[in-house]
Amino acid sequence: MLFLFCFPQTAFLQTTSVESICVGTGYETPVYIIKTDSKEPTIMIVAGTHGNEKAGTKAAEYLKDNIKIEKGTLIIIPEANILACEKAVRNFPPDINLNRVYPGNPQGNSIEKLASKIFNLMKKYDINLLVDLHESIEFYKKNPKNYGQTVVIDSDDDCLFELSSFLVEEMNKGIKEDSNKYQVLVDPVKGSTAYSAYYQLGIPALTFETCRKLPLSFRIGEQIKFVKIILSKWNMLAVQR
Numbered sequence: 420m421l422f423l424f425c426f427p428q429t430a431f432l433q434t435t436s437v438e439s440i441c442v443g444t445g446y447e448t449p450v451y452i453i454k455t456d457s458k459e460p461t462i463m464i465v466a467g468t469h470g471n472e473k474a475g476t477k478a479a480e481y482l483k484d485n486i487k488i489e490k491g492t493l494i495i496i497p498e499a500n501i502l503a504c505e506k507a508v509r510n511f512p513p514d515i516n517l518n519r520v521y522p523g524n525p526q527g528n529s530i531e532k533l534a535s536k537i538f539n540l541m542k543k544y545d546i547n548l549l550v551d552l553h554e555s556i557e558f559y560k561k562n563p564k565n566y567g568q569t570v571v572i573d574s575d576d577d578c579l580f581e582l583s584s585f586l587v588e589e590m591n592k593g594i595k596e597d598s599n600k601y602q603v604l605v606d607p608v609k610g611s612t613a614y615s616a617y618y619q620l621g622i623p624a625l626t627f628e629t630c631r632k633l634p635l636s637f638r639i640g641e642q643i644k645f646v647k648i649i650l651s652k653w654n655m656l657a658v659q660r
């Protein structure tokens with residue numbers, strides 16, 4: 420009897436290219452485009468909108484170097500406000516919050532120009548989902564003014580609510596401490612990346628927030644896990660065989 424064992428090699432035909440936005444200014448920051456043979460779905464991951472929320476940036480950097488996809492396109496911006504990231508401050512300049520000025524203004528101040536460039540990328544790549552990675556100083560469950568351990572959506576439309584509920588359920592598997600568990604929040608924040616994606620471009624958008632009271636290595640792992648669950652739900656993640 421002849422047994423044939425077939426182990427097909429997964430074709431990791433992904434290519435990564437880099438383009439920069441705000442070239443020639445202090446806010447020049449790289450955008451990584453990971454492509455496969457099939458364009459769709461196209462998911463954009465933004466991190467470093469706030470420079471003191473390190474886990475998202477570290478996770479985005481890990482993903483751009485290590486992620487293997489076999490379908491779709493992944494666009495990653497690890498340090499949206501690169502000067503704030505370099506200085507490890509929330510906003511730079513301190514009085515302008517990048518997450519309140521979308522869709523930006525190409526003729527405006529440096530942060531409005533930056534927002535406009537990111538907004539244009541969402542349009543240019545015709546993205547199907549925006550994932551904005553953030554962190555908060557406190558657990559939402561301890562002080563609802565802060566959004567630590569939440570997935571924030573800007574509308575309770577069925578599709579977005581279903582997706583965020585699924586993600587929260589997956590993320591909570593294995594988390595024992597109640598305050599560390601994630602929950603979905605519906606909170607439209609005008610001028611945010613996610614709000615602008617959803618209301619101005621019709622793109623489903625999620626803001627993911629870990630709590631900075633948890634250890635950094637754990638938070639980075641959580642941010643990576645969150646993105647990977649999304650990629651695997653869309654069958655984009657390459658299966659290691």
Ligand SMILES: [Zn+2]
Pocket residue numbers: 468469472553554
């Ligand atoms: Zn933030």
